[in-house]
Amino acid sequence: MSVHHLFKAFSLLLMLAFAAGAQANPQYRLSSGDVIKISVFGEPDLSFEEIRLNDAGTFSYPFLGAIEAKDKTAADIERIITERLKADGYLVDPRVSVAVSTYREFYISGEVKAPGGYPYQPGLTLDRAIALAGGLTERASTKRITIARGTGESRASEKATLDTLVKPGDTITIDQGFF
Numbered sequence: 001m002s003v004h005h006l007f008k009a010f011s012l013l014l015m016l017a018f019a020a021g022a023q024a025n026p027q028y029r030l031s032s033g034d035v036i037k038i039s040v041f042g043e044p045d046l047s048f049e050e051i052r053l054n055d056a057g058t059f060s061y062p063f064l065g066a067i068e069a070k071d072k073t074a075a076d077i078e079r080i081i082t083e084r085l086k087a088d089g090y091l092v093d094p095r096v097s098v099a100v101s102t103y104r105e106f107y108i109s110g111e112v113k114a115p116g117g118y119p120y121q122p123g124l125t126l127d128r129a130i131a132l133a134g135g136l137t138e139r140a141s142t143k144r145i146t147i148a149r150g151t152g153e154s155r156a157s158e159k160a161t162l163d164t165l166v167k168p169g170d171t172i173t174i175d176q177g178f179f
Contacts (some may be wrong), residue, residue: 025100025122030069030077031151031169032057038081046085050101063090063115067132074098103157103168108133110174111140120168127162141177148173 032055040046051059057070064084069077077098083126085094102119106129113134126145130136145160148171166172 005095010033026073026075028073028100028103029071030057030073030100031104032070034069034100035102035166036069036074036077037099037101038077039097040081040085040091041097043091043094046094063088074100106166106168106170106172108172108174110172110173111176113137120166125162126160126164126166126172129166130162130174136174139176140174142179144175146173146175147171 022072022170023125029051035050035052036059036129038046038051038061045063051061053069054058058066058068061067061081064081067080072080075098078096081098082094082096085091085096089124094174103122105117106120107117108129109115112130113136115133118129118132126147136142143163145162145164146157147160147164147166148157149169150156151169160172
């Protein structure tokens with residue numbers, strides 16, 4: 001097998017592995033602050049390790065301009081880029097892969113030692129989020145915890161327990177206990 005064929009085979013394997021990683025959470029909806037990785041097979045000038053979505057949930061892509069990513073999945077973005085690269089005549093058969101490389105932060109406030117924003121990690125539970133924030137203060141109540149989820153008019157607060165799963169963009173509030 002020639003070096004050229006080995007390179008192609010290796011590149012294809014990397015692309016498949018990358019695509020499998022992109023499907024780790026196929027229902028995840030993108031929003032501002034997320035960082036995505038875009039690979040276009042055989043097109044290094046159209047492939048990017050890190051693209052951070054701006055406050056409006058969009059990003060700029062070569063030849064295509066602004067792409068609206070807010071509330072879309074990685075698969076949706078793959079499809080949009082593929083279709084537009086084809087339709088605009090830039091590539092005949094583009095093979096595009098998109099994955100979330102860094103999720104947007106969650107925020108924790110109230111009775112924790114280090115309130116603030118922290119990077120989300122898949123599978124993150126509230127007790128681990130509290131640990132990231134330095135732990136609870138002496139006055140904290142583990143029974144009076146709320147999480148605000150969603151954006152705009154769809155934002156809602158709910159009671160939470162230590163095993164509640166945290167989502168990117170969540171705002172967690174730990175209230176004081178009564179002695």
